[in-house]
Amino acid sequence: MEKINKNKLTEGSVLRSLITLSVPIILASILQATYQLTDTFWVGRLGTESMAAVSISFPVIFLLVSFGAGLTMAGAILVAQYKGKGDQEAINHISGQALLMVFLVSFLLSIVGYFFSPYLIKLMGAEKVVFLSAVSYLKISFLGTTFMFIYFSFQALMRGVGNVKFPMYIVFGTVLLNLILDPLFIFGYGPIPAFGVAGAALVTVITQGLAALVGLSILFLGKRGIYININKLKFDFPLIKKMFFLGFPSSVEHSARSLGMIVMTFLVAGFGTVTIAAYGIGIRILSFIVIPSLGLSMATSTLVGQNMGAGKIDRAERVAKISAIVGFSTLTLAGVFTFIFAKEIVALFIPGEIATIQLSSMFLRIMSLSFGFIGIHQVLNGVFRGAGDTLTPMVLSIIFLWGIHLPIAYFLSKYTSLAEIGIWIAYPISNVVIAFLILIWFIKGSWKKKKITEEIKILEKIKEEVIIEEDL
Numbered sequence: 001m002e003k004i005n006k007n008k009l010t011e012g013s014v015l016r017s018l019i020t021l022s023v024p025i026i027l028a029s030i031l032q033a034t035y036q037l038t039d040t041f042w043v044g045r046l047g048t049e050s051m052a053a054v055s056i057s058f059p060v061i062f063l064l065v066s067f068g069a070g071l072t073m074a075g076a077i078l079v080a081q082y083k084g085k086g087d088q089e090a091i092n093h094i095s096g097q098a099l100l101m102v103f104l105v106s107f108l109l110s111i112v113g114y115f116f117s118p119y120l121i122k123l124m125g126a127e128k129v130v131f132l133s134a135v136s137y138l139k140i141s142f143l144g145t146t147f148m149f150i151y152f153s154f155q156a157l158m159r160g161v162g163n164v165k166f167p168m169y170i171v172f173g174t175v176l177l178n179l180i181l182d183p184l185f186i187f188g189y190g191p192i193p194a195f196g197v198a199g200a201a202l203v204t205v206i207t208q209g210l211a212a213l214v215g216l217s218i219l220f221l222g223k224r225g226i227y228i229n230i231n232k233l234k235f236d237f238p239l240i241k242k243m244f245f246l247g248f249p250s251s252v253e254h255s256a257r258s259l260g261m262i263v264m265t266f267l268v269a270g271f272g273t274v275t276i277a278a279y280g281i282g283i284r285i286l287s288f289i290v291i292p293s294l295g296l297s298m299a300t301s302t303l304v305g306q307n308m309g310a311g312k313i314d315r316a317e318r319v320a321k322i323s324a325i326v327g328f329s330t331l332t333l334a335g336v337f338t339f340i341f342a343k344e345i346v347a348l349f350i351p352g353e354i355a356t357i358q359l360s361s362m363f364l365r366i367m368s369l370s371f372g373f374i375g376i377h378q379v380l381n382g383v384f385r386g387a388g389d390t391l392t393p394m395v396l397s398i399i400f401l402w403g404i405h406l407p408i409a410y411f412l413s414k415y416t417s418l419a420e421i422g423i424w425i426a427y428p429i430s431n432v433v434i435a436f437l438i439l440i441w442f443i444k445g446s447w448k449k450k451k452i453t454e455e456i457k458i459l460e461k462i463k464e465e466v467i468i469e470e471d472l
Contacts, residue, residue: 009162009303010084010310014318018299018326021164026295028155028168031175033288037349038178039200040284042186044350046196051350052273053133053197055280056126059262061141064109066254068149071102072156074247077388079160079226080302084309095157095219096228097239099150106149113142124262125269136198144205147212154215159302161225170214174207181206249390253381253397260401264423267413271420278360279423281349286367289338292330293375296323297382304386313448320383320442327375335371338364363424370428373435380438387447396438405430 009017043054075098082090113120117138126134155167181203188194195202219228261283268279300323307316338345342361350356377400381393408429412422 009306010312010315014303014315014322017303018296018319018323021159021162021302022295022299024164024168025159025298026292028164028171029291029295030288031168031171033291034175034178037284037288038175038182039204040281040349042182043197043200046186048273048277048350048353048356049129050133050197051277051280051356053126053130054137054200055276056121056124056130056265056269057134057138057141058280058283059265060120060124060138062261063255063259064113064142064145065148066257067109067251068102068106068145068152070249070251070254071105071244071247072098072149072153073250073385073390074098074243075153076156076160076301077246077305077385077390078243079157080305080386081309081388083161084306084312091161091225092222092227092229093236094239094243095226096233097236098157098243099153099216099219099228100233100235101240101243102149102153103146106146110142110145113145114139117142125266127273130273133197137201140198140201140205144201144208147205147208150212151208151215154212154219157219157226158224159298160305162302162306163225164299166218166224167215170211174211177210178203178207246388246390249394250385253390253394256394256398256401260406263406264409267409267423268420271413274355275359275420277350277353277356278363281346281356281360282363282367285338285345285349285364289334289371290331290374290378292334293327293378296327296330296375297378299323300379300382301386304383305388308387316383316387317448320380323379323382324376327379328372329375331375332372335368338368338371342368359420362421366421366424367427370431373431376435377431377438380442383442384447389447392441392447396434396441399437400430400434404433 009021039054040051043050075094078094079091082094118135121131121134121138124134151170158164158167182200183189184192185195185199185203186197187199218224219226220230222228265276265279268275300319303319303323304316307313307319342364343357346357346360346364350360381396384390384392405426409423409426412418412425413420414422416422418425
């Protein structure tokens, strides 16, 4: 078995390790979020109807993104734990199989999604005035599914080995390109026609394609901690099956959140186009604000995974506690800032639309009161995933959305005089409740008993084949 170099993430200061990992992840996530925020900024210049077209498409796109992010989680978990064990052969083999798995799944989703886009938009309850724009935006977005999934896989694998800076550089380059191309394709310039709403989706697909190509090049060159030998890249179905069922709960968890957003959009759509636009802007801003907690969650998952793989359970628990404190504190500060400047933030995305600005800023202010609890929730989810327990976050997320959040939102908006404000109020209530539930489960400590690397025996065959080849 090939051993890798001394692993700094399993020793020394926990806080330093957490910062070293989380800061580049957070920066990369912020840059990635600007894809959607840039679209929102420029599409907002087309008016409320165009904004509503993008907003009503967003839950479907978020569902797609969530499924892909969840599916790639298995590769990140296994790579992190085998990094902790010091097994480079297993890391390389797992990485290749993770790439094959996401390629097949994403290609299938791309085809199905493209042809079903009109039905999905109709199902979302889009008004006639936004239907065609929403369909074109969604169709083009589906065409980029394979690029998106491949880059997600690359990013997750790099995160598993602790290499988080290089993906950040890739995202930075593609975001700059996105900033330049977005207004050109939306409004048209010279030989480039004005594609309108569809232009925003087209630019995103182009830049995601470039990111995927760069990521594949890095993996095949093998200079960043993972080497996938393209000549030996063949299907290992037992491992793919294991990875799929390890990652599937994370996909269900992320997808359940996205499905909840779709159902919420149904609910919001009943209150008119202005409310849809206000909700869409608020959710996009929220997705940007919670990035620090998501980055901490990913960093925590890597640290917990590597330390669990190295047999350092006490250190893994220390990582979890410190990360939860940092997550709560960071998101609380973000909530205070959002509460104070909500109106100004919203006005950046849809200037001059007074009614939409007022309603969306109210949404942000009400949500901001519970941002710190979102931090706790996300970070502890990362702890469970890093340990190889992807089932617990899935179950808790389903309880959160379908047992707490959606029922409260439906009741307050339909059976009280609050109307759409009832939907806004449901957010802080459900965020506080789920944070306490997940904290109780963390204290229970069952996550510390996971032995994910011991469950994967199929890698022994790979090692035997490598030994035979070396002897020959």
